[in-house]
Amino acid sequence: MVEKILSPDALLQKRASESPQGTRCVLAVDPDNLITWGKPTLQDRTGRIWKLVIHRGDDWISRVAWQNAWKTTQPILLVLTRSTEDPKKIIVTYIADLLSYAEGDIIDLSILSFFKSLFPKVNPPLETLVEYKNTFIENAAGVLKVYPQFKQRWGEPDYWSRGQFLTILLMARYPTIPLEEFWCDESDFYSFLTHALRLILHPELPEEENKLVQHVIEASTRQKDEESYRPWISVLPEEMAGYLVLRYFLSSKIKAHLGAILKAKVGFTSLDPEKLSPQIEIVTDLLKASDSWENIQHQAEDWLRGQRLHKALELIDLSPEAIGNMLPLKDTPTVFLHGLLRQFLFQWFVSKEIAEFGWVFSMTDHHLLRRLERDENLTALEVETGALLRCLINICLVAEKLTVKMPRFENPEDLLNWYTKNKIHLLELQTSEAYAKLEMVKDDELAKSGYLYLMGSENCLKNRVHSFLETLDSILSEFIRKDPQKFFYGPRSAHRIISKTLRKFKPEPKGRVWLLLMDGMRLDTWESIIKPIFLEHFEVVEGEDQNYFSILPSKTDVARRSLLAGGLGTDWKNYLGKPTREERILVAKALGISINDVNSRLCFVTDAETTKSRVQKMGFGDEHSCDYNILIYPISDDLHHFYSDTLASLNQKIKQTMKTQQGTRGIMDDLKYRIRPGDLVLVTSDHGFIELDPARAIEIKRAEAYNAKVSLEDTVAYRYIKGFYPKGKDLGSTIIVNWEESSEEKKKKTVFTLPVGRTWFRREGGQSATYSHGGVSLAEMIVPGVLLRPIVQRTSRVEYIDLPTMFEVREDEVCKFEFGIWNSGNTDSGFEIQGETNLGEKLKDLKGYLTANERHPIEVSFTPHYETGVDRQILREKTTTSLIFILKYNDSKGVLKEFPNSREIVHVTVKPKATKIDTDALKSFDDI
Numbered sequence: 001m002v003e004k005i006l007s008p009d010a011l012l013q014k015r016a017s018e019s020p021q022g023t024r025c026v027l028a029v030d031p032d033n034l035i036t037w038g039k040p041t042l043q044d045r046t047g048r049i050w051k052l053v054i055h056r057g058d059d060w061i062s063r064v065a066w067q068n069a070w071k072t073t074q075p076i077l078l079v080l081t082r083s084t085e086d087p088k089k090i091i092v093t094y095i096a097d098l099l100s101y102a103e104g105d106i107i108d109l110s111i112l113s114f115f116k117s118l119f120p121k122v123n124p125p126l127e128t129l130v131e132y133k134n135t136f137i138e139n140a141a142g143v144l145k146v147y148p149q150f151k152q153r154w155g156e157p158d159y160w161s162r163g164q165f166l167t168i169l170l171m172a173r174y175p176t177i178p179l180e181e182f183w184c185d186e187s188d189f190y191s192f193l194t195h196a197l198r199l200i201l202h203p204e205l206p207e208e209e210n211k212l213v214q215h216v217i218e219a220s221t222r223q224k225d226e227e228s229y230r231p232w233i234s235v236l237p238e239e240m241a242g243y244l245v246l247r248y249f250l251s252s253k254i255k256a257h258l259g260a261i262l263k264a265k266v267g268f269t270s271l272d273p274e275k276l277s278p279q280i281e282i283v284t285d286l287l288k289a290s291d292s293w294e295n296i297q298h299q300a301e302d303w304l305r306g307q308r309l310h311k312a313l314e315l316i317d318l319s320p321e322a323i324g325n326m327l328p329l330k331d332t333p334t335v336f337l338h339g340l341l342r343q344f345l346f347q348w349f350v351s352k353e354i355a356e357f358g359w360v361f362s363m364t365d366h367h368l369l370r371r372l373e374r375d376e377n378l379t380a381l382e383v384e385t386g387a388l389l390r391c392l393i394n395i396c397l398v399a400e401k402l403t404v405k406m407p408r409f410e411n412p413e414d415l416l417n418w419y420t421k422n423k424i425h426l427l428e429l430q431t432s433e434a435y436a437k438l439e440m441v442k443d444d445e446l447a448k449s450g451y452l453y454l455m456g457s458e459n460c461l462k463n464r465v466h467s468f469l470e471t472l473d474s475i476l477s478e479f480i481r482k483d484p485q486k487f488f489y490g491p492r493s494a495h496r497i498i499s500k501t502l503r504k505f506k507p508e509p510k511g512r513v514w515l516l517l518m519d520g521m522r523l524d525t526w527e528s529i530i531k532p533i534f535l536e537h538f539e540v541v542e543g544e545d546q547n548y549f550s551i552l553p554s555k556t557d558v559a560r561r562s563l564l565a566g567g568l569g570t571d572w573k574n575y576l577g578k579p580t581r582e583e584r585i586l587v588a589k590a591l592g593i594s595i596n597d598v599n600s601r602l603c604f605v606t607d608a609e610t611t612k613s614r615v616q617k618m619g620f621g622d623e624h625s626c627d628y629n630i631l632i633y634p635i636s637d638d639l640h641h642f643y644s645d646t647l648a649s650l651n652q653k654i655k656q657t658m659k660t661q662q663g664t665r666g667i668m669d670d671l672k673y674r675i676r677p678g679d680l681v682l683v684t685s686d687h688g689f690i691e692l693d694p695a696r697a698i699e700i701k702r703a704e705a706y707n708a709k710v711s712l713e714d715t716v717a718y719r720y721i722k723g724f725y726p727k728g729k730d731l732g733s734t735i736i737v738n739w740e741e742s743s744e745e746k747k748k749k750t751v752f753t754l755p756v757g758r759t760w761f762r763r764e765g766g767q768s769a770t771y772s773h774g775g776v777s778l779a780e781m782i783v784p785g786v787l788l789r790p791i792v793q794r795t796s797r798v799e800y801i802d803l804p805t806m807f808e809v810r811e812d813e814v815c816k817f818e819f820g821i822w823n824s825g826n827t828d829s830g831f832e833i834q835g836e837t838n839l840g841e842k843l844k845d846l847k848g849y850l851t852a853n854e855r856h857p858i859e860v861s862f863t864p865h866y867e868t869g870v871d872r873q874i875l876r877e878k879t880t881t882s883l884i885f886i887l888k889y890n891d892s893k894g895v896l897k898e899f900p901n902s903r904e905i906v907h908v909t910v911k912p913k914a915t916k917i918d919t920d921a922l923k924s925f926d927d928i
Helices: 008-017 059-070 093-099 111-118 126-131 133-138 140-154 162-173 189-200 207-220 226-233 237-251 258-265 273-289 293-304 307-313 320-326 334-351 358-363 367-373 380-401 412-421 424-438 444-456 461-482 484-488 494-500 523-534 556-565 583-590 611-618 637-641 647-659 667-674 702-707 919-925
Strands: 025-030 041-043 049-055 076-081 513-518 538-549 602-605 628-633 680-684 697-700 720-722 734-742 747-755 760-763 782-790 798-801 806-810 815-823 829-837 842-850 855-862 882-890 896-911
Touching: 008 025, 008 041, 008 111, 049 059, 049 093, 059 076, 059 093, 111 126, 111 133, 111 140, 126 133, 126 162, 133 140, 133 162, 140 162, 162 207, 189 207, 189 226, 189 237, 189 273, 207 226, 207 237, 226 273, 237 258, 237 273, 237 293, 237 307, 237 334, 258 273, 273 293, 273 855, 293 307, 293 334, 307 334, 320 334, 334 380, 334 444, 358 380, 367 380, 367 855, 380 424, 380 461, 412 424, 412 461, 412 538, 412 782, 424 444, 424 461, 424 523, 424 647, 444 461, 461 484, 461 734, 484 734, 494 538, 494 556, 494 583, 494 680, 494 782, 513 556, 523 647, 523 680, 523 782, 538 680, 556 583, 583 602, 583 628, 647 667, 798 882, 798 896, 806 815, 815 829, 815 842, 829 855, 829 896, 842 855, 842 882
Parallel strands: 025 076, 049 076, 513 628, 513 680, 602 628, 697 760, 806 896
Antiparallel strands: 041 049, 538 782, 680 782, 720 747, 734 747, 798 815, 815 855, 829 842, 829 882, 882 896
């Protein structure tokens, strides 16, 4: 194999080494200044040390250097290179006598010589080689690497054109881009133009390569009319991308003179919209049908944002009704989606009222939201746009719920069912998340108006939600006040959760029971954060997904113990019938475990916050688990007591706890490892919590406690007063609860005063809090009781939706249609869909990821062809007759593969044009 020299320095060393031993002087010529001559000597490959004499046009300096070198016994390398003062000439007139000492062949260090050392049989375009000499040298290794592609297309030509040389330079620098993408030699004008624009706007080619890319296009084109294509390629990539997206978005809204309007209104530096107008629609359709459109939109984002976007939007109707018609359109470019969402939200915040917003809910399945959920690599604009869209959807969800007609409730169970069925429990979190999304957008004006609308004014959405919920809390309090004992022992009391689930259903043989108590978990946290995580790996036992009322007061010791014991305080007894507060014994009795089996069959972990505590009690594997396993996770309770941020922020922290914990396995990772098929899993909570209203704090004085002979610290908490009622003091709406427990001697009764809604108690001199629990409110008192089992067999299946089997199309008219794919399995799956015509034209090449039950729309666009022979019979090899789609998806092991349902054929019937001149039929007369 011939050695390839990859730098001029290496070429010099090799040529110097080839000089015979004993050579006194060798001449080297560096006419293109390829080498930096900074050292006085050169060591060749044989180890010889050459003295360097560099001649740059100053014969006196050269002679002094020569004399010094001649005095030594070392060989001399006399180098001729260009002067930095006059780089066009190498002057040797006055050192001709020194040149006479040179022996052997001259070492040629020119750029042409270096090129020939790599490609000895090729003649390059010399002027171009000199112009791009540094680029060629820097990428010599890359040129050699991509040359096989070059050779495959053109063989081994003895001459490279300028276009070929520039192309191989680009290929060397961007080796992932194949030669076919650089070489724009289509004979059809629109095919060439589309190819050229895709190259100019290629995501891997930075803007500094634009001139070089233009040279390649000009060198490779077969188009003769330079004036027709030059306005399209002599452009700045970002500006062309911006123009294409801008023109596409406005074309359906402004029909006449759009090019002139854009030229006057928006302004361009490298292109003229009027000159491009005649071809723009066809070019845009072809680009949209390719896989380049998403990249073009990304490139347009920075150029279009700001003042240009503002000017563009001024050209169209921006009334709420008009924006409502534009936003749901699937192909609205992201930059305009961002602008329209921003405008719509701003109008909403200012006017406080938009009459019709039902269309917003059609956008809950928008592709941006799906990609955000999957944490795909999105641009900053896409992230902001997704945040604005989620903000708008949440606001509309809340606004709609606030208009729901409240029925007459006959009992607290009716209230509970209506409250959860209509998703009223999500109102606070949706409001908080709307503001959290708004904070992600860098827009001071929008943020200010949004804050006032959502959080910061007397009639803000948050206060309206709180007022709405206060009404419901008051209704609940009336049911309790009327008959507290009836409420405590009601059919949906939390102390019935175990008996209605774990005592009713039995695990499979060798299966185990798991009771997972999420301490302090609100219902909105369960439904929006934790339940979706569980349902990735578990399924609900049919009919066993209900909500219950926590025991009052809704504080941990009372509520949790009652739930685990399956009874109220007077029922908290051990196996000997004596009163006990030991939760392990109480839950063992509730589960029906005998006294002799408690130690062997029950594992009770009271502090499951850290991996360490679970390991200490249960070990690392499921083999250490018992028949009954009780795990208590304080995911909310410990957090909200000391938390002052929003509900949305708090829930994100809970989500992190579920998935990752202290750098090791998160809660769900741990449960997946322990729980196995055949087990039953009950997930519940002891209570929730409520956000306190700073304006509704009622201060309890130390003197009031002193007069009642009680301790202020022992009796007053944020959401209850225990054991006394300040005489003559207005505590607002409250409920008096008599709590009874059995003791060794007699029943012990404690009187609790519980505030209704957001009222709370503050000790004199005490601190405020953001959240607390113990009182009477739906937020504190509703808890889930959901029975789950592991998904035994995970199935993977992705299938087509609404893919037509056949249709008619007109010849040469762009045809567009939509279908979808659906992940009908119960596990997330990657997918890859490819489509092409029977003529080999690419229709679609898309890769992605679908969650279980997720649907994804597919858009297809193609131009059908129709050809007949001399006998007027259809030439099937030149006529579009079918579309072939291949859908691959992950199997159960995660391998992407084709399945029996993966390949579909859509039959196409092309209707020919009414009048068509068949030029091919005349070819037989060419020789006459």
